[in-house]
């Protein structure tokens with residue numbers, strides 16, 4: 001059994017925040033932000049618009065794209081570091097908003113790597129025959145955990161959601177080799193203080209704000225990313241030259257282009273959405289997949305390489321054939 005992508009969808013809040021607007025809020029400039037990160041604008045959720053709303057909107061589009069109803073889904077996994085509530089899980093709220101009363105729904109917390117962790121988990125459930133069709137969502141409202149007076153972090157992030165539906169497909173050797181081919185997950189808690197939120201229900205009883213040593217994160221990112229991608233190549237025998245589309249977590253252009261260069265992936269095979277979305281954490285990969293599928297770049301049969309790295313640190317890769 002393999003898990004195959006049956007459909008995808010994404011949603012961005014209507015309101016955008018440009019670098020020029022940010023430069024009226026903190027001491028920064030369009031030039032600084034574009035040069036260091038490649039980000040030009042990001043979307044910001046409206047007051048009262050929750051992570052579950054973004055997730056539900058993306059999920060509905062993914063269901064329509066796959067030609068499925070919620071009745072045909074067995075499980076919902078929402079990757080998020082910005083849940084609506086401490087509990088219940090945002091996935092359960094999404095389940096309710098979709099009008100789904102069966103199956104199981106739970107959240108996955110691996111910050112920016114959340115979608116890669118969720119996709120890998122969904123793939124494991126499908127290969128173990130414990131689920132047939134799983135809605136895998138990455139959804140975030142990082143605007144709610146940013147310190148809007150800290151120019152070193154508030155310029156980097158945005159809100160959004162993306163969803164993919166994975167479904168079981170029996171490989172009989174006569175069909176194409178489609179689906180998730182390999183996944184590799186890593187974490188190392190020794191790096192906790194380089195990227196964290198200074199609040200939580202058990203520690204402070206507050207929500208807290210994102211804190212980051214940007215230069216330290218940057219220093220580790222490319223090496224960690226390329227390590228798990230090399231694991232994916234070793235496990236499958238594929239190499240950089242076989243990849244049709246590299247769809248990395250969209251943190252900043254320098255990390256994306258640095259990783260592609262180190263791996264030997266040609267620049268025109270890299271999907272980049274960070275300039276218009278900012279870093280949307282767990283939502284960035286399914287958003288980028290959705291954009292590149294909708295504009296005709298990603299086609300059935302393409303070999304797609306996903307990677308992410310984020311708070312924890314956590315990092316991981318997925319190699320799949322669309």
Ligand code: ACO
Nearest residue numbers: 028029032036112151152155214215217218251252309310
């Ligand atoms: N506007 C203007 N100046 C700024 C801003 C800003 N928004 N932010 C920082 N500066 C200043 C700093 O204060 C510093 O000034 P100083 O030299 O007078 O002290 C100067 O710019 C340089 O600061 P650095 O932090 O050293 O700048 P750097 O070149 O490292 O760029 C950045 C910062 C963009 C955060 C970079 O380190 C980076 O991209 N790191 C990776 C972080 C990341 O992507 N995290 C996302 C989460 S993890 C993930 O998703 C992979």
